[in-house]
Amino acid sequence: MQTIETHDGLSLPKLGLGTWPTKDEECRSAVLSALELGYRHIDTAAAYENEDAVGTAIQQSSIAREELRLTTKIWWDQLQPDAMRASTESSLRKLKTDYVDLLMIHWPGQDWEPQRALETLAALKEEGKARHIGVANFPLALLRQTVEEFGIVPAALQVEYHVLLGQRALLDYTQQHKMAFVAYCPLARMRVSEVPQIxxxxxxxxxxxxxxxxxxxxxxxxxxxxxxxxxxxxxxTNLEALDLPLTDDDLTVLNGLPKNQRLVDPEFAPKWDPLDT
Ligand SMILES: NC(=O)c1ccc[n+]([C@@H]2O[C@H](COP(=O)([O-])OP(=O)(O)OC[C@H]3O[C@@H](n4cnc5c(N)ncnc54)[C@H](OP(=O)(O)O)[C@@H]3O)[C@@H](O)[C@H]2O)c1
Known part of the structure; x- marks a missing residue:
């Protein structure tokens, strides 16, 4: 599988498996089946309440732990140092592993202390709970502050990104800093199947x-x-995307689609960056 190589040595398979909103047996069997097909990048989060099932599937697959890239996330109301530690310990216990490959802040907090939270995340990495750290749903100003003011360069940013939503500014910034850019809702929750040009x-x-x-x-x-x-x-079917030869004409069509459909926008979301024009 093709991988992304980040500034701090993370080698991340380009195609991973999202696990929200599956739980219990549905989640366990989805993860096991994906691992059997060759997926080696699995995305979960404490808030998905499926880490136990993900961990069981990994155990049952007998795939060597070092071959996997496992991401979990800490929820936005758990971003005080003690709560972050407790969330991480709980995730590791449920996932039945000593470390995750990517430990992320799931959303920026409300009335939080970003520097303290990000330094705690970095400390969890130093302590071996995570091989790399990342952030999700950070707008550009907060990502820049993380890098340029707090001196922490995450291995990955995870945000909503698909052919119906542009993310030019964040893409440029992550490229400059050799971070992986992980696209969630990559199928726009199936809205891509309703677009005549696609x-x-x-x-x-x-x-x-x-x-x-x-x-x-x-x-x-x-x-x-x-x-x-x-x-x-x-x-x-999704694995087949890796080998699909899109032409320049195809790309002109896809690049030309309006890129303004943000699907995930809960009330606790940060102020998003302006849409691409
Ligand atoms: N960091 C965050 O805040 C955040 C937010 C949202 C999501 N995420 C992560 O991103 C992952 C993906 O996002 P998402 O699940 O919201 O949206 P998505 O991946 O864009 O869409 C998922 C939907 O597409 C369907 N699907 C997948 N492959 C298909 C195929 N080849 N043909 C037909 N249908 C197909 C799935 O159905 P079937 O299951 O029936 O195949 C499911 O209904 C989540 O699972 C989660 O891990 C992160």
């Missing part, structure tokens, strides 16, 4: 619109995608 490109290549949407992401240098697919068939 359907046309897909028909030309005899593939599904989801495959086209994934390839558009995966061909960008530091971008990884973590589609959630609970069944083996969709997981297998």
């Amino acid at each position: 359907l046309t490109v897909a028909a030309k290549h005899y593939v599904k619109p989801t495959t086209v949407a994934l390839k558009w992401l995966l061909m960008q240098p530091n971008v990884a995608a973590i589609p959630k697919a609970s069944g083996r068939e969709n997981q297998k």
